Amino acid sequence: MHPTPPRASRTNLWFAILIALIVISLLAGLGMRSPNPPDEPRFVLAARHMVETGQWLLPHRGSELYAEKPATFMWIQAATYKVIGDWNLSFLVPSLLAALLTLWLTWDMSRRLWNRQIARYAVVGLFVCIQFGLMAKRAQIDMVLVAMTTLALWGLVRHLLLGPNWWALALAAFAAGAGTVTKGVGFLPLLMLLPWLAWRWRHPQAVGPGRSWGWWLLLPAFLAGTAIWLGPLVIALLQNPEPHLQAYAKELLFKQTGTRYANAWHHHQPLWYYLQVMATLWLPGSLLVPWLLPAWWRRCRRADPRYILLLGWALLVLLFFSASPGKREVYILPMLPALAVAAAPLLPGLLRRTSVRWLLLLYVLLLAIATLVVGYGALHGDGWAQRNAIKRAIDPWVLPQIGWWLIGFGAASLLLVAVLRLRRAGLAVVLSTVLLWSMYGLGAMPALDPYSSASLLMDKVRERIGPDAQLGMVAWREQNLLQTHPQATDFGFKRPVAEQWEDAARWVTADPQRRWLFVLDKAMTPCADRSQVIDIGSANRNNWQLLPGTALHADCVAKTHGVVVGGDEAVENSGD
Structure with missing residues (x-):
């Protein structure tokens, strides 16, 4: 065996330390707050009802059946509680584990498509995007859905680009099926087959999976994934034709899926809504779009299948959600890991650009200044913080507590800017994100929890x-x-x-x-x-x-x- 070069060993050590800090920041605050609206309390209510009654098939919101989402996510929360035994701790664990799994899948996908160095950039690039950390620290379905869709993409990439690997294809289909009965759009990873078919049609001699009986694994594996929840439901419908059960199945399988997509009755937004979401909630990654788009276009013109599949799939998902009149910012979150993988090979070169470094350093600087201003207002009981506290009936003594946390974060971020300076602007972004989610979990959310959770x-x-x-x-x-x-x-x-x-x-x-x-x-x-x-x-x-x-x-x-x-x-x- 060849010894690892000293420089590579140092790089591995620093990356391991960085990963440990990322994990700690995502863990920060676990068990220190109760479920907060809008979505968390209803899921915990349903999960708690399952545990207390032993009736796991049909989720309940109080005395009523809850027919807006499948039971899968509530099952995961209830099972987590059975292991841990504390709701304030266990209700957040599924999102945390899903976030860590997504980070690992992003790393492994990038490692297989390129190399370990590129994989490091993919992981930290995904972590620093605001929406990823926000959803990792909230008990909503979406982070678990992202883990399932990313697992499906991982299997498809291994089969379509690195294969043939028929077991990876079967795993991808199963994950897509399980994702579908977690939230109805879990089938979306299978759309990656469309850009792959287009690429294979243009390059019929390319190495990869061809005609084989193995393709027949797609449908049964997908159905096996959906059977996690649909199987017990179908059995119950056949054995118990009571009207309330039939109404539950009709509401969930039809109104909350097809009708909600084609003729949404709430969350109406314009066609371009998701461009606004990506520009804001995907910061600071969205700052690199002026450099990423031309580079991606050049690689797609060279018919690099890695970019064609990742970017083509992300574009299809964006079009799919944009076509529906009902839009929420979390819907497009499953795109983010794929885009992080596609951006990772370009990040080392971009971070050598002075203009990119200045932009990232300016992002950290503005974030620090903004939190200092809000924190100062919270300490002195005036401005935006005071108005929002009055609106939400938050006691005045809570504001200074939050203000000190914000000021601490802002001061620490300014220190990062001063110490790391332009040369290590990328590292400043990562460490400021670690500080942001640590402050959010340990300080802001616990202080606001008595009011947010009621x-x-x-x-x-x-x-x-x-x-x-x-x-x-x-x-x-x-x-x-x-x-x-x-x-x-x-x-x-x-x-x-x-x-x-x-x-x-x-x-x-x-x-x-x-x-x-x-x-x-x-x-x-x-x-x-x-x-x-x-x-x-x-x-x-x-x-x-x-x-x-x-x-x-x-x-x-x-x-x-x-x-x-x-x-x-x-x-x-x-x-x-």
Whole structure:
């Protein structure tokens, strides 16, 4: 064996240290906060229901079936809780592990397509993009979906560019199937076959997988992936033809997939929306676009299949999501690892350019100045921070705490700029990103958590009604129900508020001395004795009230059919 050159050993050591810092920054804050809206509380509610009832097939949001997403992600969270035993710790673990898996797959894909040096650039290039770190530290489906789509891309690349490798193809199809029953767009990696077919048509003599029976693995492997969730669901539908189960399957398989894509009823955005997302949430990587696009174009014109497949697939995904009227910034996140792999071979050359170094150093400098300004405003209780604190009912004493964390980050980033200077601008970007996610996890999120998670408000509710009282909820939000211990009684989430009041009145009448109702202020019924209504507080830009059971006139509710001030429209528009 040949000994490793000293310079290579030092490079490996420094890269290992850098990877350790990246992992530590993603771990920072784990277990230090509760689920925050909009998405985290509903997933944890469903996962907790599975654990407590033993019914894992159909996720529930309170007393209602939750038919907006497949159960796969909630299964992962519930299984993580069974291992760890603490919800505040376990609910974030799936996203963390998915982020680490995505980083490894990005490294290995780049290593196989180019070399280890290029693979290092791919990993750090992916990590520094803001949206990647943000989703790695949130318990949403999207980071797990990205891990599955990247695994599928990894298998396709190994088969189409480095193969034939039929087992890698089968793994890719299985991952795409599993991704589809995690979030409906998990099949998108298979679109990579389209640019590959176009390239093979132009280069029929190229080495690679040709005609073979192995291609038949695609469909059964994909179906096997979808069977993780669809299999149990189909069996349940065949054995139990109850209407509520049929309605659940119809809602999820049709309305929440095809209808949501072709005729979305919310999150409407213009055609160019994702260009704005990439320009902002993919910073600082998006700063390199003026150099990357021409270089990519030249390599595609030379018919380099690595770029044709990676960039062609990313373009197809962008077109796919842009064609739908409903758009959210997280939808295009699966593109990011593929673009990081495609950009990695160009980064060593770009980082030798003085103009690129200045641009990256300016990014760190502006980020530091911005956090210093916001932190200073938070310390002195004025400006943007103060206005947002008032809007979200955040106690004044919290702002200085957050302000010091922001100032610490800004000062440390300025120190990086001063020490590393222009020569190591790329390293300054990576280390400032490590500091950013460490500050976010250890400082900002724990300080804001009592307000974002509504735990402070629900503590006030428990204190006000006493330990022996029972709580019911009308026009509630998921974070409010999640923070009740024991879990409060609800009367439906998506049901019309009028029907919720009817059930609430019957529930209260059974024991009016011990039962209370937690109600959104806009949904309060005129059948309540207003003199006894308690304004208990605000959370997530909503105002909440408590109603003693003795203050609700049940006969009035029955006569008015639960008509409330503002009606359902007011409740729907008051969401977070």
